[in-house]
Amino acid sequence: MTPDDLAVSVVMPCLNEAETLEKCIATARLALEAAGMPGEIIVADNGSTDGSPEIAARAGARVVRVPEKGYGSALIGGIAAARGRHVVMGDADDSYDFGAVPAFVRKLEEGNDLVLGSRFRGRIEPGAMPALHRWFGNPVLSFLGRLFFRVPASDIYCGIRAFRRTAVERLDLKTTGMEYAVEMIVKASLFGLKIAEIPATLRPDGRSRPPHLRTWRDGWRTLRFFLIYSPRWLYLVPGLFLTVLGGALIAWILPGPRNFFGATLDVHTMLGAAAMILIGTQAITFALFAKVFAITEGLLPMDPRLERAFRIVTLETGLLVGAVLVAAGAILVARLLGLWSSLDYRALDYPRTMRSMIPGTLLLVLGAQAILSSFFISILGLKRR
Numbered sequence: 001m002t003p004d005d006l007a008v009s010v011v012m013p014c015l016n017e018a019e020t021l022e023k024c025i026a027t028a029r030l031a032l033e034a035a036g037m038p039g040e041i042i043v044a045d046n047g048s049t050d051g052s053p054e055i056a057a058r059a060g061a062r063v064v065r066v067p068e069k070g071y072g073s074a075l076i077g078g079i080a081a082a083r084g085r086h087v088v089m090g091d092a093d094d095s096y097d098f099g100a101v102p103a104f105v106r107k108l109e110e111g112n113d114l115v116l117g118s119r120f121r122g123r124i125e126p127g128a129m130p131a132l133h134r135w136f137g138n139p140v141l142s143f144l145g146r147l148f149f150r151v152p153a154s155d156i157y158c159g160i161r162a163f164r165r166t167a168v169e170r171l172d173l174k175t176t177g178m179e180y181a182v183e184m185i186v187k188a189s190l191f192g193l194k195i196a197e198i199p200a201t202l203r204p205d206g207r208s209r210p211p212h213l214r215t216w217r218d219g220w221r222t223l224r225f226f227l228i229y230s231p232r233w234l235y236l237v238p239g240l241f242l243t244v245l246g247g248a249l250i251a252w253i254l255p256g257p258r259n260f261f262g263a264t265l266d267v268h269t270m271l272g273a274a275a276m277i278l279i280g281t282q283a284i285t286f287a288l289f290a291k292v293f294a295i296t297e298g299l300l301p302m303d304p305r306l307e308r309a310f311r312i313v314t315l316e317t318g319l320l321v322g323a324v325l326v327a328a329g330a331i332l333v334a335r336l337l338g339l340w341s342s343l344d345y346r347a348l349d350y351p352r353t354m355r356s357m358i359p360g361t362l363l364l365v366l367g368a369q370a371i372l373s374s375f376f377i378s379i380l381g382l383k384r385r
Contacts, residue, residue, distance in 0.1 A: 007037050007086075008039040009087050016050045034277050041062065072175050094203075095206075116153050116196070117199075128203050137215065141223065151186060167188075172232075182226075190301055267355060318377070332357075
């Protein structure tokens with residue numbers, strides 16, 4: 001059958017699911033038949049040693065062997081083999097009801113590109129989800145997904161979802177492990193796909209062995225993925241905070257020592273504030289580096305605001321700003337050298353002279369950073385075949 005004839009491909013990633021696989025296939029097949037929905041069932045086997053491929057074949061599924069290890073690898077192989085217009089992916093451990101496949105497909109046919117299941121909007125049976133996952137891990141990471149990427153999802157880890165095959169293939173997903181499911185949601189949101197949620201039921205899985213999921217390892221991998229995919233929150237926001245705070249401190253202390261709740265803030269505080277500015281501006285430039293690289297590599301969509309900014313802020317602009325900063329810093333430092341020379345290079349008045357030396361040195365370093373960063377951003381932005 002061609003994709004025009006085949007409405008849906010149900011893809012089940014599989015690694016030693018002999019105890020539950022046949023039931024999942026049967027449930028999906030009955031649901032498709034009852035809905036009169038032409039479809040196929042694909043089992044993407046990731047190296048099972050318990051006879052899962054043979055069970056799947058006997059149950060009428062099409063088995064796709066995926067030698068590269070990883071949850072994401074299995075799904076990539078299964079989706080690549082799918083022939084339906086739509087794909088429903090779900091875990092083969094009998095924790096999700098494949099009888100809901102027609103409901104997911106109907107939601108796609110309403111015009112959505114990606115339909116997520118939500119266990120928090122549906123039902124979580126007793127013993128189906130560990131308390132740590134239910135009350136802390138999943139809600140926190142789902143909140144961060146909404147905060148960082150505006151993902152309209154209450155349950156980013158739900159193991160059953162549906163999508164238009166051609167829409168997700170255009171996202172060019174890269175990860176091969178547990179992050180694959182999260183990457184799909186994040187990039188779908190970033191690239192403007194239409195996302196919807198429907199309630200899903202989670203029940204205790206039917207396996208006698210422990211699940212593949214590892215709480216802390218996989219939670220950290222998701223958080224790491226969020227940060228890597230969000231230069232704004234990884235670099236830009238902390239960088240702006242440190243730069244503004246450091247600049248405010250230097251401006252406040254520059255005229256003379258200040259009293260702060262009984263503590264005297266002087267040039268030592270200025271030195272710490274200068275370090276804040278240096279770290280903050282470095283983080284801001286890292287945000288630009290990461291953003292430009294991600295856009296040129298197709299990991300993130302083009303940002304219209306960045307595109308407009310780069311029409312004004314060119315390599316030459318960056319070099320000019322850097323040169324001005326270097327010149328200003330050099331003037332301040334040169335004045336101090338002149339003062340030192342007039343004293344026959346004897347000891348200087350430390351509290352007074354450091355008020356010029358710290359800003360002068362800071363401006364020299366910021367100017368050098370601006371010049372070097374301008375060249376590097378230009379290199380990252382070069383168009384490549």
